[in-house]
Amino acid sequence: MKCCLLFLTFSTICFAADWTINLEYSLNDFSTSSPLGTIELRRNYDGNYTGSFKSSQEKDFGKKLLEAKDQTYSVRAKSSTQPGQEFLTTSKACLLLRSNLFHLFWVSTNGQQLQTITVFPDPVASQNQIEDPENPQAPSKTCQLPSNHVTSGAPSGTVTVSTRGVLPTPDTASFVQRIEQEKRAKQHGADADNRSFLAKYWMYILPVVLFAFLSNAVNPENQEGGGQQ
């Protein structure tokens, strides 16, 4: 029984952590709008959120987009944790068509608060097909679509959640630790160096020996020469 209660409380915590963002889209600046789907955010064991997009399964989504392919594609989001607040994001209908109606939702969060949501076309699909990256000098050009684009079907998408990070602080602790470690290593190294005197300082001894040897080799001749004279 106790165990069961524990499980129950645990599960409620789990469900309370769930958090949904309702999305609706419009192709005419919200004169009319239709539901796009919901993003469900679920808390991981490590405290971060992962999101998944559940589409509204609207069948003629692609067709609507194609009809308004030169229009702005706006998405309005309402988070269940922030009642009364609306988040707006826009993209181009053309870009979504090029990426075969595949969305990438960039959700930026701070705890259980939504900071912003941004809708992107899928990067892989759209990047492959953009031969002419949008020229800001000629924006009036109409939407060019590849021949194999998909216009039927419901929207689909993935969700990337980025949470607010923590700014670093100066890492004095590990630096001090490293210095200590180095110091210790040095001490150990000095103690451990029990090579023989010759093995350690041969590079200083060798020139001295060589010099002595050479001068010895030269001097006797001189002395001999002097003797002859």
Place this chain on the structure above:
Amino acid sequence: MTRLIWLLWLTLISGSLAIFEDQVGKLDWRKELVGCPNNVVFDKVERGSDRIILTTDEDILSALSLNTGEIAWRRILEKRTNPSYTPVVSTSDQDYIYTVSDEGRSIRVFRKADGVLNWQYLLDEEKSEIADIITTSTNIFVTNSRKIAIFEKNRETPIGVHNLPAGVRFSKFVRSADEILNLVIRENSQSIDVRSVSPENVEVVRSIQGNVKNIEKCEIVGENLVCYHSDSLTVFNVQSGTSKDISTALTITQIGGNSKYLIVRSQSSVKIYGENLLEVAKIDGKYDAFSLSNDYLILASKGEIRVVSLQNGNVLFKTNLASSETRVSPRRIYASSTKDIELIVIGEDCKIEMIVIEIGKQAIIEWKREESLMRISAVEMVDLPLSESQQLIEDEFDEQQHNIISAFIRRIVVQIGQIRRWAIRSVEQLFAITATFSSKNGNGFSDFVKSVKQSASTSFSKDGPFERDLFNIRKLIIVSTLDGVIFGLDSAGGDILWRFYLGENFSPLKSEISGNSQLPLFVQRTTAHYQLNGQASVIFSDSVTSNGIIVSFNPITGEIVSREVLGGKIKRVSLLPNIDKSTHVHPLIILQTNGAIKYFPEIEEVQGSLHMLDVEKDNRIVGGLKINLAKKTIKKVWSGNLGLSQNDQIIAIKGKPYNQKVHSQGRVLIDRNVQYKYINPNLAAIAAINPTSQILTIILVDVVSGQIVHSASIGKAAGPVHFVHSENWLAYSYWSEKGRRTELGIIELYESSDSPSQKETFNSLIPTEHAPVVMTQAYIYANGVEAMSVSETEQGLTTRSILLALPCGNIHEVSKRILDATRPFEVTQAMREEMIIGYMPEIPIATEEMINYNQTIHRVRGIKAAPAGLESTSLVLAYGTDLFFTRLTPSGTFDILKDDFDHVLISLVLTALVVGSYVAKRWARANALAAQWA
């Protein structure tokens, strides 16, 4: 070992950063300022030079030489946090100056001769809106809104403190007959309390009945307290405790006077009242300021100065200074008369002028100081126009037609021109050399070398023709100040080349985010288009109608090209990246509060769209606006709260300079791989602080898409927060409450994939395949930071340096290599070979890295860096209380010959060698011939 290497490296680097003794003042200059005076006292001494002692709006106490206007000494006191509080008040005797500063908290005594602090005493822990000080031969009396303190002149502790009742809003001393009286007006009080103040005792002697509504309109005139209200004047006699009302039939704007006379100034006339408040004279005319000295009343208006006798109001002297269009109305004047009248005029533009008036003869402006330079709002550096020969070369390659003969003729013409110019210049130099020879009687070789060097340096000096030099190092600095004056400064020596005032109704724009006043300055057309003059514009608002006004001018000459009054208030103003094809002008885009969009100058063919970040400060809602430039429509493309709560205060929002150059796309890693920088030109950095929870948040947001690329926060942080946003990184400084120290942080963004995801142009609407990699690091900085900036070079190839202005008056140059997020904890042998610096938690502060060596500059508010023509060199102007300009070489002078490179010696040695070898050859041949004959 690593530390040793690090130290070695540091000494090597810092050694190359520092300058030599003989380079002092060669590449840099400093301008010291005192600020806009609010009180001037003439200090005439029997021995030594006469001086004036100023206290200024910037809370600086200074002494200027009366003859030259140079600063004798200057003491920078605590700056008021609230401008409505009383500025520094002072009084002086023979040897000392007594001041109350720091918002009525400190009493300080300075020696007059050299400004040395004699003693100081903390009067009060709390701030006070008002303060006054008066001295007798032995005592000092000080008052603020809570107490009256009595000091002996040579003791730094008070001999008596008298507490005032609560709610004091006026407390001033009056020297009356042989005693000191103190007048206090309390809130909601119908009377003025008069206290007699003596070293022994402070007591209320009487109270004068009378209702004083507006204490700003009360002055102590002689022994009376005079208050005015529209046209009526109330004179409270302190001695007798009576008051008298008189009607002047004028709307009073200013009162003043001495114990004998009371002067009342209105918009159209000035009245002199004599004893028993009888009207002595009325002088008609619009005057802006007056001053009394002995028997003279000096009146000043925009272009005229008039000296009037106080006894009868007769005009003794009248002079027109200059054409009134070029002059600015005076704000205050101060006069002192002995034989002649010395007049200090402080204009509305904070220009201090010293005028000597010889009555009946003439008035001469002896000197002037431009003190508005202390309140610089924006700085731009403009290239000087091309020289004649450079223009000819440009012309040659500009030509479109390829006719061989015409091109040949053109080439010949150009070269003849070059030869002619070279000849003229050499002749001039020759003259200069002979002149130096004739003036000097020393005829040693070293003298010759020195004179040649000197003449070489004079050809590069300040008096040369006003044109671009070889390396484009000399620039013209345009400066806009909050007093409404625009200056053109010569970067070679800081001389003011031109100035103009924006007009009486000038009022700066106010930033919604920080609440600071600003006078934005934009360079719309640089001097790169040599056929056309440059164009720069300033934007401000009319103080009466609060409509926007744009004044555009030629940045080289300061000539005003146009003045356009807009039909509404300005909300946002920005420089368009688009360029008008025919005029090469970058138009300004102006968003008005009524929603209208305007271009200046009007542009016909404009396409595309512009994205702007929009912040609703109160609701903490941040959004992106897309402006369709052709249709002039604004559309919101994204919005969100960026995670900012109601308590979060946005401190600053910074984008990147749109013309910033990033030379290398990536960073080479130790394993020879390349990590590509995430260079998003649309990225804006937002810093917000929550004072209650002490959380500092930094958000990097893409303005076009609204994507938060990175956001992070830190607890236990407090202001001041400064940051710079450049290339792919953001450096910031804050006060850490936890460590009780200033810390510097750095955030760097890199692409997560191995190849740059967007090669040619960056498109914010398409995401990178993976989220960018964020690298962060923080360092301890053992000093406060007042301002932060980053060096800029021509191609962005040189390692950048971060410039930190310190409260102690130094500017510290920190290489980006040190303030780096990628410094490794463990330095391996391979890293050491690559000169990678390991992580140390502290940024070392070496005195050699101070770019202003011992030239301290105080209260730095901003640092402007601009590229020079040489890649190694960045030009830096730091501004605050002082101006400081220098050349910065963040990676050393790799493309410049050393300053002491001896051109003369080398060429002499070379010619000697050539000649020697030739002679030796002849000699050898002769010898060989002789040998053969022998």
